[in-house]
Amino acid sequence: MSSTPAAPVRRVRHQARDAAAVMAFSAATSVAVALTFLLVATLGR
Numbered sequence: 001m002s003s004t005p006a007a008p009v010r011r012v013r014h015q016a017r018d019a020a021a022v023m024a025f026s027a028a029t030s031v032a033v034a035l036t037f038l039l040v041a042t043l044g045r
Helices: 006-043
Strands: none
Touching: none
């Protein structure tokens, strides 16, 4: 008999996948905002 049930392992993996998705979305949003500011600064010259 295992000391760790399978359900918490799945839950932790699901939480890790969700965290990775949030980090990827955050990174993509940050890049988009930075590129927008770069474009505005370039056009403003």
